[in-house]
Amino acid sequence: MFDGEPKPLPTRAIWIGVQPVVMTLFPKTDFDFKHAEETLIVADEKHLVIAGRDRWLPGHMEAKGRLAMKTGIQQEYGTANAVYSFIQEQLGVRWLWPGEEDVIQGERISIAPMERRYHPQIRARSGMLVKTSLGDNKESEEELWARFQRVQLDSMDMTGGHGFGDWWEKYGAAHPDYFAAAPDGSRKAVKPSVSNTKLCASNPKVWQQWLEDISIRVRADPLLRVINVSPNDGYTSGHCTCANCLEWDHPEGEKVE
Numbered sequence: 001m002f003d004g005e006p007k008p009l010p011t012r013a014i015w016i017g018v019q020p021v022v023m024t025l026f027p028k029t030d031f032d033f034k035h036a037e038e039t040l041i042v043a044d045e046k047h048l049v050i051a052g053r054d055r056w057l058p059g060h061m062e063a064k065g066r067l068a069m070k071t072g073i074q075q076e077y078g079t080a081n082a083v084y085s086f087i088q089e090q091l092g093v094r095w096l097w098p099g100e101e102d103v104i105q106g107e108r109i110s111i112a113p114m115e116r117r118y119h120p121q122i123r124a125r126s127g128m129l130v131k132t133s134l135g136d137n138k139e140s141e142e143e144l145w146a147r148f149q150r151v152q153l154d155s156m157d158m159t160g161g162h163g164f165g166d167w168w169e170k171y172g173a174a175h176p177d178y179f180a181a182a183p184d185g186s187r188k189a190v191k192p193s194v195s196n197t198k199l200c201a202s203n204p205k206v207w208q209q210w211l212e213d214i215s216i217r218v219r220a221d222p223l224l225r226v227i228n229v230s231p232n233d234g235y236t237s238g239h240c241t242c243a244n245c246l247e248w249d250h251p252e253g254e255k256v257e
């Protein structure tokens with residue numbers, strides 16, 4: 001195994017990633033990937049290239065995941081996904097269940113000349129199986145299974161759920177005016193799940209606080225693209241009844257007690 005371009009060039013080789021010399025070995029193949037996460041597997045009688053579009057920000061390849069640190073983070077992982085595709089589709093290795101590897105036995109490995117180019121239609125895939133997403137359980141069998149299926153190393157973040165779940169804890173004491181007013185004018189935490197306390201959404205100080213919080217997060221993580229602003233849950237109770245919030249209601253809307 002070599003890292004970089006071997007000299008002299010081997011007469012037969014498997015190339016992982018686009019080493020510049022592969023462009024002369026495959027002059028008719030376009031190695032300039034145009035699609036996000038694009039993968040390419042190309043072979044002739046002597047050479048095989050397994051490659052894909054990789055994007056990363058040097059200096060920002062680590063982040064805190066939900067349960068574990070995420071390391072080697074990229075914005076796109078084309079080469080890694082191309083390798084998993086090759087192992088599965090050309091070498092007959094199947095990962096039917098986490099922790100299990102099913103290998104279709106053969107006398108020899110042979111790859112016919114081919115060019116297989118692909119890019120996924122769905123770029124946000126890791127949310128399909130949140131428990132197996134990067135940083136949830138560092139390289140558990142389930143995490144690796146999701147990676148081999150090419151649903152883990154994707155290129156678009158998704159987020160959801162209660163976007164303001166920590167607000168009462170952070171701001172309840174100092175800024176009760178950020179939170180929903182009950183009909184008696186009081187602004188209190190929802191019991192027992194304090195994290196569901198709703199906001200006084202018409203209060204410009206809430207917007208300002210949110211902008212300040214998010215600007216800190218964006219500065220700390222330049223890869224942050226998706227920011228969750230889902231309201232806290234529980235649509236049947238706890239909405240703000242201050243005069244400004246009520247002003248936003250349609251005058252003929254259904255009355256909810």
Ligand SMILES: [Zn+2]
Pocket residue numbers: 180181199200201202203240241242243244245246
């Ligand atoms: Zn209000």
